[in-house]
Amino acid sequence: MLAWYDAHRRHLPWRAGPGERADPYHVFLSEIMLQQTTVKAVIPYFGAFLARWPTVRHLAAAPLEEVLSQWAGLGYYARARNLHACAKAVSARHAGRFPDDEAALLELPGIGPYTAAAISAIAFGRKASPVDGNIERVVARLFAVAEPLPGAKPAIRALAAALVPDWRPGDFAQAMMDLGATICTPRSPACGICPLMDDCAARAQGDPARFPEKAAKAEKPERAGTAFLAVRADGAVLLRSRPEKGLLGGMTEVPSTPWEPKGKAGDALPHAPLAAPWRPLPGAVRHVFTHFALELAVWRADLPATAAAPAGMRFVLPRDFDREALPSVMRKLLAHGRAI
């Protein structure tokens, strides 16, 4: 496994060269960003964060709003809040140095079992067994685990932990993840060039892609709402901040009705942020979240440049949008209303 890794090592911005040990802050930052997120999406964000905040102390000293706006577009925004909280905790409780053992890492916000094990192994060379979706799949195939996920998780974790070598545990973890990302892929795995082909029970059975088995999942409900796009004569758009917790917590939004299950929505106008000649725009904005799909109708009103923002809201010029924590659904909405 390690020989294969050394021969096929991928260069990633947060990965140390052969024989070198990665910077714990770099490992931390990349591991948080990589949670449920592809390498391709993370790379530009990782570079931007590191350029803006070169050390964990710089990140800890940054205002939360700046961290959120820098994170905008990457998704799962609670990660950005926890990233910032974690940087502050490391600076305050650990003198700006990440702890090297899993138990201490687990105490930090945003760091769960996977990330604690990953940082411990990759940044500090400690024997730990991070199990992500890749390793879960590789191990399920290697041992042809018949039990479906998520019930099989404990068994898979135990099997994975038993494989970890005393020597280079961090490289072993990265090797298993690379294997899952490039060879032992979810569909049509390239078993013919796999370094584990001779040991793989799933391959021996003839249908490796069948693993891991998964329980049936519930279908995605539909929600709908109406967004109110108030545009001033100078181009400024009426925006507000969402509540700190929950969906898109703390992010910037265009005022709208509540997002109700489709068919249960009442009149939209009573939810308008201000009195204005609202007119519906043609079409709608559709956006799919993890656990529901959203369809937003858009009503627009054009206001004089002197219009004042209601309490708790603000008019923002398009050239200042980059300083706002605008999630993708809101950028989509602004584009639909020709406000960008």
Next chain:
DNA sequence: GATCCGTGGTT
């Protein structure tokens, strides 16, 4: 244990 939390790419 189940649910909530984004987004973009692939098939």
Next chain:
DNA sequence: TAACCAAGGAT
């Protein structure tokens, strides 16, 4: 194209 998926964590 609709479904699936990606280096998970918090509650």
